Amino acid sequence: xxxxxxxxxxxxxxxxxxxxxxxxxxxxxxxxxxxxxxxxxxxxxxxxxxxxxxxxxxxxxxxxxxxxxxxxxxxxxxxxxxxxxxxxxxxxxxxxxxxxxxxxxxxxxxxxxxxxxxxxxxxxxxxxxxxxxxxxxxxxxxxxxxxxxxxxxxxxxxxxxxxxxxxxxxxxxxxxxxxxxxxxxxxxxxxxxxxxxxxxxxxxxxxxxxxxxxxxxxxxxxxxxxxxxxxxxxxxxxxxxxxxxxxxxxxxxxxxxxxxxxxxxxxxxxxxxxxxxxxxxxxxxxxxxxxxxxxxxxxxxxxxxxxxxxxxxxxxxxxxxxxxxxxxxxxxxxxxxxxxxxxxxxxxxxxxxxxxxxxxxxxxxxxxxxxxxxxxxxxxxxxxxxxxxxxxxxxxxxxxxxxxxxxxxxxxxxxxxxxxxxxxxxxxxxxxxxxxxxxxxxxxxxxxxxxxxxxxxxxxxxxxxxxxxxxxxxx
Amino acid sequence: xxxxxxxxxxxxxxxxxxxxxxxxxxxxxxxxxxxxxxxxxxxxxxxxxxxxxxxxxxxxxxxxxxxxxxxxxxxxxxxxxxxxxxxxxxxxxxxxxxxxxxxxxxxxxxxxxxxxxxxxxxxxxxxxxxxxxxxxxxxxxxxxxxxxxxxxxxxxxxxxxxxxxxxxxxxxxxxxxxxxxxxxxxxxxxxxxxxxxxxxxxxxxxxxxxxxxxxxxxxxxxxxxxxxxxxxxxxxxxxxxxxxxxxxxxxxxxxxxxxxxxxxxxxxxxxxxxxxxxxxxxxxxxxxxxxxxxxxxxxxxxxxxxxx
Numbered sequence: 001x002x003x004x005x006x007x008x009x010x011x012x013x014x015x016x017x018x019x020x021x022x023x024x025x026x027x028x029x030x031x032x033x034x035x036x037x038x039x040x041x042x043x044x045x046x047x048x049x050x051x052x053x054x055x056x057x058x059x060x061x062x063x064x065x066x067x068x069x070x071x072x073x074x075x076x077x078x079x080x081x082x083x084x085x086x087x088x089x090x091x092x093x094x095x096x097x098x099x100x101x102x103x104x105x106x107x108x109x110x111x112x113x114x115x116x117x118x119x120x121x122x123x124x125x126x127x128x129x130x131x132x133x134x135x136x137x138x139x140x141x142x143x144x145x146x147x148x149x150x151x152x153x154x155x156x157x158x159x160x161x162x163x164x165x166x167x168x169x170x171x172x173x174x175x176x177x178x179x180x181x182x183x184x185x186x187x188x189x190x191x192x193x194x195x196x197x198x199x200x201x202x203x204x205x206x207x208x209x210x211x212x213x214x215x216x217x218x219x220x221x222x223x224x225x226x227x228x229x230x231x232x233x234x235x236x237x238x239x240x241x242x243x244x245x246x247x248x249x250x251x252x253x254x255x256x257x258x259x260x261x262x263x264x265x266x267x268x269x270x271x272x273x274x275x276x277x278x279x280x281x282x283x284x285x286x287x288x289x290x291x292x293x294x295x296x297x298x299x300x301x302x303x304x305x306x307x308x309x310x311x312x313x314x315x316x317x318x319x320x321x322x323x324x325x326x327x328x329x330x331x332x333x334x335x336x337x338x339x340x341x342x343x344x345x346x347x348x349x350x351x352x353x354x355x356x357x358x359x360x361x362x363x364x365x366x367x368x369x370x371x372x373x374x375x376x377x378x379x380x381x382x383x384x385x386x387x388x389x390x391x392x393x394x395x396x397x398x399x400x401x402x403x404x405x406x407x408x409x410x411x412x413x414x415x416x417x418x419x420x421x422x423x424x425x426x427x428x429x430x431x432x433x434x435x436x437x438x439x440x441x442x443x444x445x446x447x448x449x450x451x452x453x454x455x456x457x458x459x460x461x462x463x464x465x466x467x468x469x470x471x472x473x474x475x
Numbered sequence: 476x477x478x479x480x481x482x483x484x485x486x487x488x489x490x491x492x493x494x495x496x497x498x499x500x501x502x503x504x505x506x507x508x509x510x511x512x513x514x515x516x517x518x519x520x521x522x523x524x525x526x527x528x529x530x531x532x533x534x535x536x537x538x539x540x541x542x543x544x545x546x547x548x549x550x551x552x553x554x555x556x557x558x559x560x561x562x563x564x565x566x567x568x569x570x571x572x573x574x575x576x577x578x579x580x581x582x583x584x585x586x587x588x589x590x591x592x593x594x595x596x597x598x599x600x601x602x603x604x605x606x607x608x609x610x611x612x613x614x615x616x617x618x619x620x621x622x623x624x625x626x627x628x629x630x631x632x633x634x635x636x637x638x639x640x641x642x643x644x645x646x647x648x649x650x651x652x653x654x655x656x657x658x659x660x661x662x663x664x665x666x667x668x669x670x671x672x673x674x675x676x677x678x679x680x681x682x683x684x685x686x687x688x689x690x691x692x693x694x695x696x697x698x699x700x701x702x703x704x705x706x707x708x709x710x711x712x713x714x715x716x717x718x719x720x721x722x723x724x725x726x727x728x729x730x731x732x733x734x735x736x737x738x739x740x741x742x743x744x745x746x747x748x749x750x751x752x753x754x755x756x757x758x759x760x761x762x763x764x765x766x767x768x769x770x771x772x773x774x775x776x777x778x779x780x781x782x783x
Contacts (some may be wrong), residue, residue: 053591054584226571241576252479265629265779266477266727 002038003422004355012156012413013425014079025082025473028193033077038422041076044186048074051182073466074179075417076186079428080194081449082475086444089152089432092342093442095332097434099149100165100319102335104144108134108315119150119327120333122316128372131280131315133287137304139313140215141438142164147206147275149173150433152342152446154413161345161410163429164325167316169277172467173433174235177202177242179469180445195474197444202240202433209437210243210273210294214309219272222246222262224253226278226294231462234334236277250278252282255298273309280314322405323349347417351402359406360397363390366406368397381457383409412457417450417470427451429459430470444472477726482577483633484780486569489578490621490637492567493586496545496560497614498645499528503560504607505677509669510543521546528654530558551606552597565592579624582617588612607777632721636775639721643714643768646678650701651761671697678709698757699749711764712744718771730778736771742763 006020007013015026022030052071106113107124111200114121124130149170151163180199184191209220220251225236227249240247252262253271261268276283282292287300302308318324329340348366359366368380380393381459397404414425432446448468449459459465506524523540525531530549533556538545553559568590576581592613596606625631651673670694675681680700687704688696706711719741722734737763752760 054588156591228569234575237576246479246482247576248479249481252481263480264477265480265483265633265725265729267729270476 002033002041005422006417007414007425010156010410012154012158014081014154014413014415014428015077016416016425025270029078029080029190031189032193039416043247045076048076048182048186049304051185052178062318072175072461073452073461074182075426075450075452075466075468077416077418077423078183078190078471079415079430079450080473081469083473085160086197086472088341090338090442090444091151091430091432092160092162093152093335094440095341096150096162096165096328097145097340097436099328099332099442100148100167101142101144101436103331104313104319105139105142106163106335107318108137108144113331115336116276116334118142118330119324123323123327127279127318127321127323128246128319129315129321131318132312133300133304134315140213140309143213143436145315145316145319146209146213146313146436149430150434151429151430152333153410153429156395156413159343160342160397162328163345163410164322165320165328166431167312167320168279168430169312170275170433171235172449173202174238174429174446175467176433176445176470177238179447179467183469189211192446197472197474199443199445202443205435205437205441205443206239206275207243207245209435209441210275210311212437213311214272216272218461219246219309220270221273221275222248222253222271224250224274224276224278225249226247226282230277232277235367239275245275245385250292250296253296253299255296255302258302258305258307260296260299260302271308274313280317283310294381322369323351323402326405328332342400343348345407348406350397350404351408354408356401358395358402360394362406363394363408367409368393368404368406370403371405372403381409384455385458409457412451415448415450417452417466417468419454426454427457427459428468444474445470478629478633479579480780482574483629484776485574486577486630486633487637487775487780489567489570489574489586491641492563492570493614493617494638494641495645496563496567498642498649499550499558499560499563500607500610500614501677501679502649503527503547504604504611504643505673507547507603507607509673524652525550528558528648530556533558547603548780551603552600554597560606561593561597564590564610564613577630579620581620581624585613585617585620589617629725632725633779636718636721638744639714639717640768640772640775642709643711643718644765646701646709646711646714647761647768649674649677649766650698651758651765668692674701678707680707680709683707695749695753698753702752703744703747703749705745715741715744722775725779730775733771733774733778736767736774740767740771 007016007018009018015023015030017023033154046161049071052074055365085394088381102215103113113119113122135436139402145167147170149172151165151166153163154160170399176199208223222245223236223240225233225247227233230236237247246262253260254263260271260274262271277295281288282294284295284297284299285292286297299308303310303314326344326349329344332338332340350356350359359368363380364382366382370378380389382390412427412429416423417426419426428448430448432442435441448470449461450468451457452464452466453457484619499779502524506521509611510520521543522531522534523545534546534549534585535541538551549556549559551560554561554565568586571578571583571586621634653670671694672681675684676696678701684692684700690696700707700710702711704710705716707713715737719737722730722737
């Protein structure tokens with residue numbers, strides 16, 4: 001049968017106990033797995049690889065000179081989450097995103113949270129992600145982050161923790177949808193025996209959210225992509241097609257009479273909502289980076305006068321910055337008068353001398369991150385680093401303490417995963433997607449990323465991570 | 476439903492490059508088998524065929540001796556040659572990639588798989604005869620998938636426009652290469668028989684010729700078939716019929732010049748006669764046709780594909 005490696009005792013595995021026992025919500029799956037021959041499963045995995053390749057679900061890896069498109073490895077053991085866990089997660093994420101939107105409205109208006117002394121002014125206003133151009137601008141329904149990806153992990157205490165919020169241009173939702181499609185194609189029988197919550201209506205929810213973002217009667221929505229060289233281009237095209245809206249590049253749009261238009265075969269057509277998958281800095285060469293060829297000259301001025309809606313809004317990055325992250329629980333208390341339902345990972349801010357001291361004394365046990373870093377680049381994982389790497393990082397921190405935060409090395413939970421020698425536990429995280437429209441809506445699911453290297457805690461696809469289908473079981 | 480000008484351009488070029496790959500395969504396949512005949516001049520004959528693609532000079536620069544195998548490799552698997560079959564498949568795939576949201580999943584899969592397999596074949600140095608058939612089959616598959624799956628909307632019209640503008644251009648160039656032979660009645664020499672047969676075969680019109688004329692191969696009839704017959708799918712007339720029908724179907728009140736040029740060309744081909752064409756010289760007729768087709772392509776670009 002399958003060579004099944006058990007998790008270590010101090011790890012939390014989603015399916016297995018170190019004793020070999022199986023958690024209740026995985027029992028039916030384990031039973032099915034046991035009945036499958038390794039040959040059949042290997043054939044199915046080969047089929048999945050071929051299908052993904054043919055469909056062209058690939059992504060470009062930055063810094064890879066060959067410019068090659070790579071397949072994000074797909075693992076066919078699903079990550080299963082029981083209904084009760086999901087209810088906690090869902091309520092926690094709704095609360096969190098509501099508070100984050102309130103925070104963004106506040107700091108671009110009266111700044112109550114700063115006046116109340118909860119977040120230091122310099123943390124907000126000297127943050128490179130703070131956009132002065134947004135100051136005083138009123139957005140419909142006060143929504144800034146229409147689409148949010150919340151990265152969550154389960155620690156070995158069995159609890160979920162929010163690792164970070166993604167309020168700029170979170171990606172990965174297309175993999176959530178394609179992974180489900182693949183699993184249903186490969187193993188339809190599993191869906192007959194499990195009540196898996198559907199995710200395929202995500203594009204409909206997204207389109208409703210984007211339409212609601214505009215006050216126009218019957219708004220025209222487009223998806224703005226940097227183009228097909230972008231690592232997430234597949235997703236941009238996929239979402240545009242699923243929503244039935246145009247996928248545009250900057251060159252397809254132009255500004256006239258304080259409105260945005262697209263060039264079409266039948267003449268010019270006005271655009272009301274832009275679901276932009278381009279960073280703030282590249283949106284408008286007249287306002288931000290002058291060398292950007294990706295944006296639309298004059299876009300900011302139309303945006304500021306209310307002639308077009310951008311989703312997400314400009315300047316949301318200030319709320320998901322790692323230097324602001326430690327304050328999110330306080331935001332929830334301040335704006336909603338509620339206690340946070342989802343916990344933050346304890347975080348030391350190196351800008352505070354006392355916390356810096358603690359960090360420097362414990363580098364070998366901590367994870368240290370750049371406050372503006374993303375994608376798993378520019379971080380130190382103390383327990384996995386050599387002493388030379390630690391010393392090198394110490395110098396970098398000392399040179400610019402405010403640029404770093406540190407967290408305890410969380411033991412991300414693991415999930416059984418196909419590896420060369422059979423099936424073995426690999427660490428995973430979870431990114432559900434939260435849509436803020438007329439109300440907050442989510443599909444029950446998310447993208448599970450898996451670190452395929454044994455023992456690795458880095459799940460980013462740019463660092464050799466893979467993905468899994470995520471099943472939320474219905475009661 | 477309107478569509479983005481850039482999208483229309485990418486759909487149009489996607490199908491143009493696919494059609495170009497197919498036409499190149501047809502041309503090279505026939506030329507390759509002719510080059511195996513005893514009286515052939517080998518590489519030089521193949522190179523003469525390249526004159527139609529405009530790649531002759533580049534080929535001579537790379538392979539001055541014009542050895543048959545070098546010329547064939549240059550036109551099939553040489554990725555550095557933008558006019559090679561593998562480059563056409565690459566451009567077709569790049570354009571499809573850029574508009575994959577506008578074509579069906581099956582179309583994308585067919586075009587992407589063609590590119591992946593071609594790249595694989597190139598790296599393995601696969602024998603050519605099988606390769607030409609494979610290219611034709613991939614083009615048939617793409618066309619069939621397109622017909623069988625895509626909505627009949629403007630996207631479909633731009634895809635078809637690309638196909639027929641490219642095909643009209645290719646057929647005209649192919650006839651032109653042989654045109655120095657046309658104008659005198661065919662003699663009975665085996666060489667000429669094979670030349671005409673090759674031209675017809677490369678355009679998939681060999682069977683049509685026999686069914687329509689039930690006679691031996693003659694230059695006049697071959698020219699008539701390939702220029703004026705509306706029922707031969709790669710003839711100039713058939714291509715222009717399609718173009719003239721497609722343009723008015725595209726939504727919006729633009730493209731007047733393109734529509735006018737297409738209608739003019741359509742009227743000329745519909746009411747011309749082969750003796751009239753041959754009297755003025757076939758080569759000059761074809762040169763005139765090519766410049767009209769290019770003007771039409773420019774007008775399509777200006778009106779729809781790069782709307783300011």
